[in-house]
Amino acid sequence: MLYFYLCSTFVLLSAFVVLKKVKLKRKVTMGSWLSYLWWGGDPDVVNPQSGLTRREIYAVQQSWAPVYANSIANGTELLKRFFRSYPETKEFFKMIRKSSEEDYSQNPQFKAHVINLMSSINLAVNNLNQPEVVAALMNKLGESHGRRKIQKEHFYYLKDVIVKMFIEVLKLEGATLAAWGKTVDFWYKHIFETLNNADAR
Template identity: 40%
Template structure:
């Protein structure tokens, strides 16, 4: 279980506003070349692993989105009922469905936002809280985000292969996505203790 107390303290108790970071905060140094972000808990190297591996994915986000969402519904077919626009579309026809394509792309854009703002904590937290709030209106729960994160890691591992998605890269993604789920949970109507469970199997 990974609990990001620094991130949680960065979010106001009412869940609506960010607290101002303490002045003078500096990165905790793991070693001279790999400082750890005191808020996210991610090291410079872990951020680099996430950002560099995503560069390969973003070369064709449409294909990645379709492949990922197909894998997601294969792993969790029960979630398909939450998408009214393509609930009744057979699994083998989903890729041809416009609504499915649009939603798959929106998920890829959301992941890209996370990757691109790992060094901008205020923006990252705000965007993730808004993401939680918008999905909470559709009765999406923390467990859904956690399961999505698990499938995303498995998809990246399969799509990029062992050379590009080595164990250090995988663990960096797991840690980053644990952070994402933790913050998204603060934007949902009701937080669940399961929000802090690891995305690792």
């Protein structure tokens, strides 16, 4: 029993020393120790590459999970809203350029594009805790879209549609929406790096 007590005391003292070393600015309590350990660090420290905190990443991932659970239906709805709001963007989609909305879901090429879109977003969301990996994924996305002559404004159109859809369908509150805004800005920064390069070639 005494051995167990000494071990427990040592673990608590070690945790206290670790917290002191990282210079936590708020008062250290048992609750903050547990929170710190659960988050894997201070949940509100901003990652210098992504601009996101652990708490914001968690909010984005949690709100994305139900969307991806029905990815084809939600991806199709997203693109329908995109084309309604910005009909000129249909020109980039040869497979449905002259089709009506009702025909989209019957088109296998369109369905493949929806799957590709939602899978790309899912990869980017699930790897937000590895911003260097996400940056590389977005660079590749920028290259492929640059070759198709897609411009920055088209990406901003899509962001506008995503935000409106999330507000309407998911009823997201302000902090989660703000986290999504920062996430998309991080993605776009790296998409635009290679999108611009593709334009210059």
